[in-house]
Amino acid sequence: MDRTLLIVKPDGVQRNLVGEILSRWEKRGFKLVALKLVVPSKELAEQHYGEHKGKPFYDKLVSFITSGPAVFIVFEGKGVVETSRKMIGATNPLNSEPGTVRGDLAVDMGRNVIHGSDSKDSAAREIKLWFGDNEVFSWTSHS
Numbered sequence: 001m002d003r004t005l006l007i008v009k010p011d012g013v014q015r016n017l018v019g020e021i022l023s024r025w026e027k028r029g030f031k032l033v034a035l036k037l038v039v040p041s042k043e044l045a046e047q048h049y050g051e052h053k054g055k056p057f058y059d060k061l062v063s064f065i066t067s068g069p070a071v072f073i074v075f076e077g078k079g080v081v082e083t084s085r086k087m088i089g090a091t092n093p094l095n096s097e098p099g100t101v102r103g104d105l106a107v108d109m110g111r112n113v114i115h116g117s118d119s120k121d122s123a124a125r126e127i128k129l130w131f132g133d134n135e136v137f138s139w140t141s142h143s
């Protein structure tokens with residue numbers, strides 16, 4: 001089954017948006033399989049955002065994501081990577097459609113509340129980077 005990594009960035013935690021974000025994905029029908037609150041290390045943040053190394057916003061990006069607690073979440077479900085990108089909205093919140101997380105809750109490109117993996121390959125790499133195998137659960141509903 002497909003999995004994706006979401007990060008509620010430090011701005012989202014500080015603005016008390018964690019519940020709102022979890023709720024959107026849970027209500028949509030995706031399955032929560034991993035969750036933790038972490039102050040990201042510089043080393044892992046640099047690996048996570050490796051593809052942006054050398055870009056003008058890279059240093060700011062790494063220093064912002066490591067500036068305080070962030071919530072790391074893995075959701076599972078059919079098409080979860082693509083659907084999550086739609087639910088998140090465009091990178092620049094000013095271009096994000098209403099109804100998306102960024103379109104409803106953000107205005108600033110740097111402080112855009114949430115990260116979501118951009119492909120299945122990125123999701124696999126990012127989940128492995130932030131979670132140990134024993135921190136991601138496979139479970140079934142018995143109700």
Ligand code: CMP
Pocket residue numbers: 052057061091109110111112114115116
């Ligand atoms: P995210 O989805 O976490 O992936 C890369 C992040 O870089 C992006 O969200 C933005 O928060 C941040 N960023 C800052 N400036 C830019 C920019 N000019 N272009 C793309 N991403 C940017």
